[in-house]
Amino acid sequence: MEPIRQFRARTAVLPLTNIDTDQIIPARFLRTTVRLGLGKQLFADWRYAADGTPRPDFVLNQGAAAGCEVLVAGRNFGCGSSREHAPWALLDYGFRAVISTEIADIFRSNSLKNGLLPIVVDEAGVAWLLANPGSELLIDLEGNRVVLPGGRELPFQIERFARYCLLNGVDELGYLRSQEAAIARYEQANA
Amino acid sequence: MKTMYQKIWERHEVVPETADTPAVLYIDLHLVHEVTTPQAFTMLREQQLRVRRPDLTLATMDHSTPTRTEQVFGGAPITVESAAHQIAELEKNCAQFGIELFDLQHRLRGIVHIVGPELGLTQPGKTVVCGDSHTSTHGAFGALAFGIGTTEVAHVLATQCLLQRRAKTFAINVEGALPAGVAAKDLILAIIGRTGVSGGTGHVLEYRGSAVRTLNMEQRMTVCNMSIEAGARAGLIAPDETTFEYLAGRPRAPAGSAWNEAVAAWRALASDPGVVFDRELALDGSTLEPMITYGTHPGMVMPISGAIPRHPDDPVFAKALAYMGFEAGAPIRDQPVNVVFVGSCTNGRLSDLRDAASVLRGHKVARGVQLLVVPGSQQVKAAAEAEGLDRVFIDAGGEWRESGCSMCIGMNGDNVGAGQVSVSTSNRNFEGRQGRGARTLLASPLTAAASAVRGRVTDPRELLNG
Ligand code: SF4
Numbered sequence: 001m002e003p004i005r006q007f008r009a010r011t012a013v014l015p016l017t018n019i020d021t022d023q024i025i026p027a028r029f030l031r032t033t034v035r036l037g038l039g040k041q042l043f044a045d046w047r048y049a050a051d052g053t054p055r056p057d058f059v060l061n062q063g064a065a066a067g068c069e070v071l072v073a074g075r076n077f078g079c080g081s082s083r084e085h086a087p088w089a090l091l092d093y094g095f096r097a098v099i100s101t102e103i104a105d106i107f108r109s110n111s112l113k114n115g116l117l118p119i120v121v122d123e124a125g126v127a128w129l130l131a132n133p134g135s136e137l138l139i140d141l142e143g144n145r146v147v148l149p150g151g152r153e154l155p156f157q158i159e160r161f162a163r164y165c166l167l168n169g170v171d172e173l174g175y176l177r178s179q180e181a182a183i184a185r186y187e188q189a190n191a
Numbered sequence: 192m193k194t195m196y197q198k199i200w201e202r203h204e205v206v207p208e209t210a211d212t213p214a215v216l217y218i219d220l221h222l223v224h225e226v227t228t229p230q231a232f233t234m235l236r237e238q239q240l241r242v243r244r245p246d247l248t249l250a251t252m253d254h255s256t257p258t259r260t261e262q263v264f265g266g267a268p269i270t271v272e273s274a275a276h277q278i279a280e281l282e283k284n285c286a287q288f289g290i291e292l293f294d295l296q297h298r299l300r301g302i303v304h305i306v307g308p309e310l311g312l313t314q315p316g317k318t319v320v321c322g323d324s325h326t327s328t329h330g331a332f333g334a335l336a337f338g339i340g341t342t343e344v345a346h347v348l349a350t351q352c353l354l355q356r357r358a359k360t361f362a363i364n365v366e367g368a369l370p371a372g373v374a375a376k377d378l379i380l381a382i383i384g385r386t387g388v389s390g391g392t393g394h395v396l397e398y399r400g401s402a403v404r405t406l407n408m409e410q411r412m413t414v415c416n417m418s419i420e421a422g423a424r425a426g427l428i429a430p431d432e433t434t435f436e437y438l439a440g441r442p443r444a445p446a447g448s449a450w451n452e453a454v455a456a457w458r459a460l461a462s463d464p465g466v467v468f469d470r471e472l473a474l475d476g477s478t479l480e481p482m483i484t485y486g487t488h489p490g491m492v493m494p495i496s497g498a499i500p501r502h503p504d505d506p507v508f509a510k511a512l513a514y515m516g517f518e519a520g521a522p523i524r525d526q527p528v529n530v531v532f533v534g535s536c537t538n539g540r541l542s543d544l545r546d547a548a549s550v551l552r553g554h555k556v557a558r559g560v561q562l563l564v565v566p567g568s569q570q571v572k573a574a575a576e577a578e579g580l581d582r583v584f585i586d587a588g589g590e591w592r593e594s595g596c597s598m599c600i601g602m603n604g605d606n607v608g609a610g611q612v613s614v615s616t617s618n619r620n621f622e623g624r625q626g627r628g629a630r631t632l633l634a635s636p637l638t639a640a641a642s643a644v645r646g647r648v649t650d651p652r653e654l655l656n657g
Binding site: 017026028032045075079080082084102161179190 | 205206211212213217226227233234238254255271273274276322323324338339340341345352353354356388389392419422488506507510600602609622623624627628
């Protein structure tokens, strides 16, 4: 994985609470056996009419959303299933971070493993972001902060080990495998 | 003093957590299905890794599998081509990595969360994971069981371990007996109504109290199954005589002298009396009614006799009601129903089918209503047929199928049509969950069956008493 330190990006906003993984990527697209290519189906049922034509009223189909790499959404983003297809779809579409006041546990864990930043900031911060779509932000993982256009800073926390892995492009599986001696000892003691 | 969660956690710490690193947690049972694992096996191949403990890994197929007998056993082609491909992929991966698989025609195949318990593989004190959020189901046995993503599936396949931070604990205390006609499903829906869909985020729930103790194992599984719908990755119930009785004699449960040792260890798992949880919630089970959802997440739930709430200033709420085609302030009772689905890992076990049959016996499904009954496993199917439940469903005008997830998620082609209203015993009423544009009302098997008979949302107590 490429290290992530900081980047500048514009926001697209979805002012809805409890956006679940069935909306992010509907179940019928989970019949794939690969990781790539899910961006086309991101938010499919909100993005396309039943005949497959884009719905002009959906934010990602509007010109202003083109090239946006940060998604801002209401409370409890990513609730529902454990499908890693949800962060895969967001990344494949081009998003690099999701910002909300609350992000569901499994989605957050899956996102971190793929380099999609799940950023939780306070309510006032999310309220400002939702009211100002298209804002250009500095996402600063090193500094644990999001910097808004006027210079205001929103602090955030990412679990320390996951953050270390993201900053250094380290794969968690490599770390787990380096624990082999301890795992073997545990298995012996509990056989 | 320790909670049950702490006890199980500590016994599985291969390396304890520090401020800088999560714990390395050992996994005792890894369940695998066709949807969330192909990419994990690809990761293993890319890194030339093997499966560390195939003996602790079990695979079944459930999500994309057909439920029509001719497609399962009759050699008819599987209608959904990508599903057939995914099924073939799992067969190939299990063969190559040496994992036991219950394939399409296997008599032990079924929904992953139904298969583990019925084999006796799900046991108190174990850590159980699966690439599926409803792994919380297995917590009914006092196992620490939670859903993981596909990358984590690869971690467990390769190392039998996961990197995990300790969660907070949340006690849900339910005293009082559930009234007649009020099912375990109603209890968990009522709990989610109180916690909200994110109230359990970051927590492991522990269901406690006299109402929980009197539930049988299948009912306990229904409760723990939907812990994730409260935002919690896991839910626990302390093992007791009910648990031991269920497990005794199951093919993969401990036997002989190992059984007595196991039971002694299981008895010590319960949270110590007086231990403090990070959060607590109390509910009076004796005041509950049958519950039903009216919106697009499981927290939008109400007693069946009530009126759909009003939140005039909430555009998200208005969007949900518009999707459902409901009006704020209207009663939910007597809303017309097109489809009734009985099945899923929430309510696809034998006692659920008995509940549904108890309402349907001697009745016909209302004209124009589709009733689909899908047993949770092939073993459940066989047991139901042995006592004639299939006849009850078929005589009532319903369809009786081979086991699988089916209309809970609609990946195999069993879908609810756009705009149709479905009363479903599954666990998610998200937009489009049962098919694009489908409107899902979550309820117990009793309520689902009663609604099938009337063709309208119906309080099952009306039919049970009459
Ligand atoms: S029955 Fe539904 S919730 Fe349960 S495992 Fe299958 S798809 Fe998931």
